[in-house]
Amino acid sequence: MAMRQASETEPRQKALQRRRMPRQQRARHTVEAIFEATEQLAATHGFDAVNTRMIAERAGVGIGSLYQYFPTYEAILLAWYERVSTMAAQQVRLSTIEAMDRTPADAVRFAIRGLLDIYRQHRLALIDMPHQVPQIGQVIRHTSLEVLNRGTIRLYLSQHPEFDATRTERHVFFLETIVHALLRRYAREEPEFLDADDVVEGIGALILSYLAAQTGAESREGPAGHG
Structure with missing residues (x-):
């Protein structure tokens, strides 16, 4: 059964992979034009109505040139998502550094506000695409923004000894x-x-309530309560 599952998933994984990375400036311009064309077409027609020929035509590149870099439409989408995700992750890193000197409550709200701004700024790639294209939604947990967000939560928990380290992944799951x-x-x-303020305050209250409840529960249970 395991071998059968591997054989079924391998073609899908290959379909999402780039054929080659752009190294020369001209190649990078070609890939950038492909991403821009994809964004424009998806915004106008929706993801389901777009295909590689439409993208190549809008980008001003031959279909053969497009296939040199991306074997499928889904591969273009995933590469574009990862590009936007990487830029967003850089913004999160800067926000995390800035939040270090804030109180826990302010830091939580500041982080939520920053993420909301990122999602609104890049809604088409980060919100609409995973929602409308199942293949992308299944793999985004491994992209830069998602990995960094989980790492940021782990870092916060590690700096607060009142949280049981053996339960870190459970906390990460709920908070994320x-x-x-x-x-x-x-x-x-x-x-x-x-409005945005309502959302930031509401989510902030949920997070702070969860953290307070977990701190209290773990202090009451002590080491014997693990498991």
Whole structure:
């Protein structure tokens, strides 16, 4: 059964991989033109209506040149997502450094506000694409922004000895889910009855309540309560 699963997933993994990385300036310009064309077409027509021939035509490159770098449309989307994710991760790093001198409550709200700004700025790539293209949604946990966000949570927990280190991954799961599920939904829908301040305060309150509850529970249980 394991061999069968591997044989089924391998073609899908290859379909999402680049054929080669652009090294020369001209090649980088070609890839950049492909990303820009993809973004423009997806914004106008939706992801389902776009294909590689449309992208090549809009980018002004031959279809053969496009296939030199990307074997499939999905490979273009994943590479574009990773590019945007990497830029967003750099913004998160800067925000994390700036938040170090803040109180825990201020740091949580500051971090949430920063992530919300990133999601709104790059909504098409970071919000709409994973929601509309299942193949991308299945692999984004391994991209730069998601990895950094989980690392930031682990770093915060490691600096607070009141949290049981053996439960770190459980805390990361809950905190990441609370923050990103709510932020992505708000960025995608932006309901009239909520504004950005409401969202930041609401998610911040959930996070702080969770952290306070976990600190209290772990101090009451002590070492014997593990498991």
